[in-house]
Amino acid sequence: RKEVEQDPGPFNVPEGATVAFNCTYSNSASQSFFWYRQDCRKEPKLLMSVYSSGNEDGRFTAQLNRASQYISLLIRDSKLSDSATYLCVVNLRSGGSYIPTFGRGTSLIVHP
Amino acid sequence: DAGVIQSPRHEVTEMGQEVTLRCKPISGHDYLFWYRQTMMRGLELLIYFNNNVPIDDSGMPEDRFSAKMPNASFSTLKIQPSEPRDSAVYFCASSLGGHGYEKHTEAFFGQGTRLTVV
Numbered sequence: 001r002k003e004v005e006q007d008p009g010p011f012n013v014p015e016g017a018t019v020a021f022n023c024t025y026s027n028s029a030s031q032s033f034f035w036y037r038q039d040c041r042k043e044p045k046l047l048m049s050v051y052s053s054g055n056e057d058g059r060f061t062a063q064l065n066r067a068s069q070y071i072s073l074l075i076r077d078s079k080l081s082d083s084a085t086y087l088c089v090v091n092l093r094s095g096g097s098y099i100p101t102f103g104r105g106t107s108l109i110v111h112p
Numbered sequence: 113d114a115g116v117i118q119s120p121r122h123e124v125t126e127m128g129q130e131v132t133l134r135c136k137p138i139s140g141h142d143y144l145f146w147y148r149q150t151m152m153r154g155l156e157l158l159i160y161f162n163n164n165v166p167i168d169d170s171g172m173p174e175d176r177f178s179a180k181m182p183n184a185s186f187s188t189l190k191i192q193p194s195e196p197r198d199s200a201v202y203f204c205a206s207s208l209g210g211h212g213y214e215k216h217t218e219a220f221f222g223q224g225t226r227l228t229v230v
Contacts, residue, residue, distance in 0.1 A: 032218075034218050041226075042223070043203060043221040043222060043223050043224050044155070044203075044221050045221070046218045046220075049218065087155070089218075089219075094167075094168060095167070097143070097160075097162060097167065097209060098209070099145075099157065099160060099168075100145065100157075100205070100207070100218075100219045101157065102147075102154065102155040103154070104154035104155075105154060105155075
């Protein structure tokens with residue numbers, strides 16, 4: 001079982017739609033959680049951190065459920081520019097360090 | 113800060129040749145990671161350094177792969193000899209770690225090196 005699992009998609013949605021991505025992780029000792037965005041032929045970039053209480057940044061909402069080891073990302077009012085791959089990232093504990101471990105990514109295509 | 117800088121951006125080489133990828137992390141970051149990304153396997157961690165010391169290289173696929181970090185501002189990933197199955201995008205990333213069990217900051221990525229071995 002992979003340490004961080006995501007539905008690869010693709011999710012194909014019309015502009016204005018609401019779309020949700022899920023991610024599960026296997027290591028209960030994980031400390032930090034993030035969503036990254038990766039555009040085609042570009043490097044991954046931080047979209048937002050995920051906090052225990054849930055957090056929102058404009059149209060984006062992230063949730064963390066430690067008991068179920070589950071992270072989610074909700075995108076409201078999708079824009080064409082949201083088309084990208086969204087990577088779930090969990091800092092997994094390794095000795096005294098926490099190592100960024102990536103899911104395979106979920107592909108989102110927003111069409112007119 | 114210019115961010116994480118990788119070179120070259122693209123590399124095309126023949127099977128059997130030596131390939132060296134270079135990375136300059138963000139100044140002040142004490143963790144450096146080398147990842148490989150392919151369609152089949154996604155982003156895989158190859159090796160990471162803490163304060164220039166290699167900590168875990170269990171992700172390095174074979175002895176053909178080696179990595180060094182001679183100082184806080186430079187790291188290399190070398191493949192010798194290269195094979196067609198090494199073709200991938202190689203990313204370097206850096207982050208600021210806490211002490212003990214404190215959490216890390218997020219990882220910042222370079223633009224990657226797209227390697228093609230023919």
